[in-house]
Amino acid sequence: MDITCKNINYSYEGVQAIKDLSLEIQSGELVALLGPSGCGKTTLLRIIAGLLPMQEGYLYYGDQDISKWPPQKRNTAMVFQSYALFPHLSVGENIAYGLKAKGYKKDEIGSLVASYLEKVELKGLGHRMVQELSGGQQQRVALARSMVLKPDVLLFDEPLSNLDEKLRVQMRREIRRLQKESGITSVYVTHDQEEAMAIADRIVVMHEGYIQQIGRPKEVYHEPVNGFVSNFMGVSNIIRAQGGNKVYRPESIQLSPKGAHRGRVNWVEHLGSIEQIGISYQNSEVIAHRFSHRLETYKIELGGFVQFDLLGDGIQVGVD
Amino acid sequence: MDQTRRKQINLFKIEESTPMSTLFYHFLLIITLYGAFVPIVSVIFYGLGHDGNQPFTYYLVHALEYLGHSLRLSLPVTLVATIIATILSLTLWRIDFRGRKFSRMMALAPLLNPPFVGSISFIMLFGKRGLISHELLGLTVSPFGYWGVFVMQIIGLSTLGYLFISNGVRQMQTIYEEAARTSGASELYILKTVTLPLLKPEILAGSLLIFLTSMADFGTPLIIGGPFQTLSSDLYIQITGLYDMTGASISGMILLIPCLLAFVAQQKVMKMRRYFGKDIQHNALIYSSLHPIVRYGVIFFCFIFQGILILKYGFIVIGAFTRNWGHDYSLTLQHFVAVSNREWTPFLNSLKLALGVGVMSSLMGILLAYIIHNRRDHRGQLLEMIGTLPAAVPGILFGIGYLVTFKYPLFGIGRFYFEGGPNMVLLGTGLIIYVICIFRYLNVGLRAGLSLLAHQDPNVESAAYTLGASRLRTIRTVSLPLLQPAFRIAFVKNFTSTMTTLGAIIFLLLPKNKVAVQQIFQIITSSEIGVAAAMSLSLSFLMGLVLLFLFSLLAWRNYYKQLRRGTHGHNLQKY
Numbered sequence: 001m002d003i004t005c006k007n008i009n010y011s012y013e014g015v016q017a018i019k020d021l022s023l024e025i026q027s028g029e030l031v032a033l034l035g036p037s038g039c040g041k042t043t044l045l046r047i048i049a050g051l052l053p054m055q056e057g058y059l060y061y062g063d064q065d066i067s068k069w070p071p072q073k074r075n076t077a078m079v080f081q082s083y084a085l086f087p088h089l090s091v092g093e094n095i096a097y098g099l100k101a102k103g104y105k106k107d108e109i110g111s112l113v114a115s116y117l118e119k120v121e122l123k124g125l126g127h128r129m130v131q132e133l134s135g136g137q138q139q140r141v142a143l144a145r146s147m148v149l150k151p152d153v154l155l156f157d158e159p160l161s162n163l164d165e166k167l168r169v170q171m172r173r174e175i176r177r178l179q180k181e182s183g184i185t186s187v188y189v190t191h192d193q194e195e196a197m198a199i200a201d202r203i204v205v206m207h208e209g210y211i212q213q214i215g216r217p218k219e220v221y222h223e224p225v226n227g228f229v230s231n232f233m234g235v236s237n238i239i240r241a242q243g244g245n246k247v248y249r250p251e252s253i254q255l256s257p258k259g260a261h262r263g264r265v266n267w268v269e270h271l272g273s274i275e276q277i278g279i280s281y282q283n284s285e286v287i288a289h290r291f292s293h294r295l296e297t298y299k300i301e302l303g304g305f306v307q308f309d310l311l312g313d314g315i316q317v318g319v320d
Numbered sequence: 321m322d323q324t325r326r327k328q329i330n331l332f333k334i335e336e337s338t339p340m341s342t343l344f345y346h347f348l349l350i351i352t353l354y355g356a357f358v359p360i361v362s363v364i365f366y367g368l369g370h371d372g373n374q375p376f377t378y379y380l381v382h383a384l385e386y387l388g389h390s391l392r393l394s395l396p397v398t399l400v401a402t403i404i405a406t407i408l409s410l411t412l413w414r415i416d417f418r419g420r421k422f423s424r425m426m427a428l429a430p431l432l433n434p435p436f437v438g439s440i441s442f443i444m445l446f447g448k449r450g451l452i453s454h455e456l457l458g459l460t461v462s463p464f465g466y467w468g469v470f471v472m473q474i475i476g477l478s479t480l481g482y483l484f485i486s487n488g489v490r491q492m493q494t495i496y497e498e499a500a501r502t503s504g505a506s507e508l509y510i511l512k513t514v515t516l517p518l519l520k521p522e523i524l525a526g527s528l529l530i531f532l533t534s535m536a537d538f539g540t541p542l543i544i545g546g547p548f549q550t551l552s553s554d555l556y557i558q559i560t561g562l563y564d565m566t567g568a569s570i571s572g573m574i575l576l577i578p579c580l581l582a583f584v585a586q587q588k589v590m591k592m593r594r595y596f597g598k599d600i601q602h603n604a605l606i607y608s609s610l611h612p613i614v615r616y617g618v619i620f621f622c623f624i625f626q627g628i629l630i631l632k633y634g635f636i637v638i639g640a641f642t643r644n645w646g647h648d649y650s651l652t653l654q655h656f657v658a659v660s661n662r663e664w665t666p667f668l669n670s671l672k673l674a675l676g677v678g679v680m681s682s683l684m685g686i687l688l689a690y691i692i693h694n695r696r697d698h699r700g701q702l703l704e705m706i707g708t709l710p711a712a713v714p715g716i717l718f719g720i721g722y723l724v725t726f727k728y729p730l731f732g733i734g735r736f737y738f739e740g741g742p743n744m745v746l747l748g749t750g751l752i753i754y755v756i757c758i759f760r761y762l763n764v765g766l767r768a769g770l771s772l773l774a775h776q777d778p779n780v781e782s783a784a785y786t787l788g789a790s791r792l793r794t795i796r797t798v799s800l801p802l803l804q805p806a807f808r809i810a811f812v813k814n815f816t817s818t819m820t821t822l823g824a825i826i827f828l829l830l831p832k833n834k835v836a837v838q839q840i841f842q843i844i845t846s847s848e849i850g851v852a853a854a855m856s857l858s859l860s861f862l863m864g865l866v867l868l869f870l871f872s873l874l875a876w877r878n879y880y881k882q883l884r885r886g887t888h889g890h891n892l893q894k895y
Contacts, residue, residue, distance in 0.1 A: 051498050053608065070609030071501040084499035088517045097513070098503030149503060 449646025685765020715823025
């Protein structure tokens with residue numbers, strides 16, 4: 001199911017949260033809405049779900065104008081940050097909820113619930129109350145509850161923010177796999193650029209109610225259209241060069257004893273597989289990454305000099 | 321869950337209690353026991369140690385008969401009023417229509433009026449020379465009786481229930497209903513399967529509150545019950561008409577049973593898990609796709625109910641300005657003149673009492689909450705229970721408890737010991753009405769304080785300690801300022817309750833400290849409708865004025881603070 005947003009404006013309590021926004025999402029795609037808090041991404045998601053009324057603009061599912069439709073009529077399903085599992089129902093009843101509301105037959109519901117419990121690896125937990133499950137398991141239930149409805153559109157509202165780091169990485173892979181298997185068009189809101197890049201086919205970077213850039217993960221990371229996107233997607237080292245400033249990502253700053261540039265080491269952080277190094281250069285600081293393996297021969301010292309090369313042409317961004 | 325909580329307590333309990341604080345703690349425990357618990361027990365002892373004119377079984381049969389009347393009234397009233405209150409709550413907070421803000425305002429009107437003044441309008445409409453019964457239908461019979469009380473209680477208690485249940489609706493997390501919506505469930509299906517089940521604790525607790533209030537209401541049956549009297553109103557008659565303390569005590573014992581049962585049930589319900597969110601926007605969820613019949617049906621229902629409320633309070637205003645209702649409908653100010661000729665002392669007494677109780681009861685309740693919260697031992701739980709108990713007991717019964725406890729010397733002890741001791745009788749002093757009101761409303765500050773403390777980060781006080789603040793300094797600079805909101809809530813509630821209360825104090829008042837509500841009640845029962853209306857109008861006006869003054873004082877203080885910080889004028893909007 002394609003989704004088309006056309007000239008959407010939305011304001012809340014005098015603040016314009018979304019400004020003349022247009023966006024097309026292709027069938028089967030997973031699109032991430034990415035931006036800092038207050039950028040309008042959640043507002044847009046809730047408009048797509050129908051939980052917020054359309055104030056100005058149009059929304060199409062396929063060719064159908066659904067701008068004024070209530071959420072129930074749109075065949076969507078939403079996964080919430082706090083899961084929103086019905087606390088008075090069991091795991092199985094939670095998953096069955098939408099099916100019951102839509103009038104499925106009892107045995108049909110039973111087999112569907114069982115198969116989706118299996119899909120999200122919660123086989124045999126159907127009778128538990130939701131409070132008895134861990135956070136990760138609860139999110140799987142929420143996922144199953146949404147997917148069992150075979151919705152045209154799946155909506156995710158920061159679904160992983162309440163999980164710890166390891167679980168988050170594992171769950172985002174699982175969401176990605178389930179989404180690809182089912183081919184359901186999905187919109188995924190997050191403020192974590194790493195998560196967005198890992199999970200999405202395309203990323204929509206938003207800021208102050210405007211779309212800043214739409215593109216594949218690699219595009220928005222390596223070819224940001226402006227300073228905001230560049231900064232938001234990752235560390236942006238600004239290097240003065242002939243013909244204007246260029247932005248280099250930390251992995252493009254390669255330390256080497258024969259490097260053409262030289263700076264002083266301000267600080268070093270060991271992050272396990274990589275080292276992050278802050279270097280004084282051109283009266284400001286650049287941040288470099290390098291793999292930290294034991295055979296590394298180029299030793300660096302705090303306060304000592306380090307030499308490096310700039311890989312590639314860098315990113316040309318407008319002055320911000 | 322319970323285990324982690326217990327762990328936390330050990331973690332955050334920094335300072336052990338000192339002898340002084342332990343002494344203070346037990347002092348408070350005894351005071352509360354004495355003011356809140358002993359009077360209730362006294363009623364039972366007085367009733368059992370009977371020395372009345374009639375055999376015990378006679379009193380018992382009499383009481384049980386009236387208990388039957390009470391239940392025949394209160395049970396259906398509870399059912400109907402709970403349903404109405406739930407419909408009103410959901411309609412006014414979940415459906416968007418013109419005039420709903422006004423409707424919400426209207427629903428607050430009962431707070432500014434003594435519960436029985438609605439009977440004034442009832443008499444004006446349905447009395448012997450009532451507008452509807454006499455002028456319209458040409459009847460001269462009085463329709464007073466069961467149905468009059470039934471209808472008046474439903475109107476009054478539905479608004480009470482609304483205030484309680486709508487609070488739950490407003491605070492409930494909307495996310496579950498949103499999840500159900502995106503799952504394609506219809507609004508009515510969601511109501512049935514999500515909203516109502518999650519609201520169950522509020523609805524149950526609200527209905528128990530309605531039941532308790534209905535059981536305790538003696539004014540309405542007395543004024544418009546005619547031959548139909550309840551256990552509570554019979555208590556009043558036994559004491560003021562028959563001077564039969566024994567009979568009243570035995571009836572009181574019987575009245576205690578259903579009330580305590582309801583109270584215990586309510587405590588249980590309050591402990592049920594709730595699904596409240598922290599920052600719920602009040603208009604967060606709107607039922608937008610309801611079937612038009614349902615939508616306009618409930619909106620129409622709201623308007624009807626509101627129309628009745630407007631009638632109820634509107635006719636008090638009309639009555640206050642009409643020369644002689646039923647006979648002479650010309651406009652006049654004579655009732656206000658009569659009120660002012662009767663001197664303003666009752667109003668002044670009411671104000672003094674309400675302000676005093678508002679401050680002292682709220683402070684003491686919050687102090688108890690603070691201590692209970694920090695102690696968290698079994699005596700703390702006992703203290704909490706005892707402090708809340710008076711809320712379960714009908715005011716008139718609590719008043720009888722004070723009557724039979726403190727009519728003896730040495731604050732009641734003289735009944736058993738030191739018979740010839742110093743003559744310290746609390747009854748007959750002006751002080752006793754303050755004491756009884758303080759303990760009767762102790763639970764308000766206690767609740768407000770406890771619920772505030774439950775949401776407070778336990779580290780805040782620890783932080784002050786680790787920064788080197790002493791215990792007293794921490795209490796003064798951290799704990800007390802944090803408890804201020806609870807005080808404000810409790811004060812407003814206690815102030816308005818005391819202004820409009822009658823049951824608890826009616827037997828304890830002296831001619832010199834009579835209060836306005838008592839005057840109004842006496843005037844209604846002597847059928848001076850115009851004066852009664854003028855007086856209750858003046859009382860509501862006075863309360864509104866005081867509250868307005870206090871609110872603007874507070875607003876002004878905030879304004880002044882902002883001015884000093886230099887942030888005034890900037891509208892700091894949170895995104």
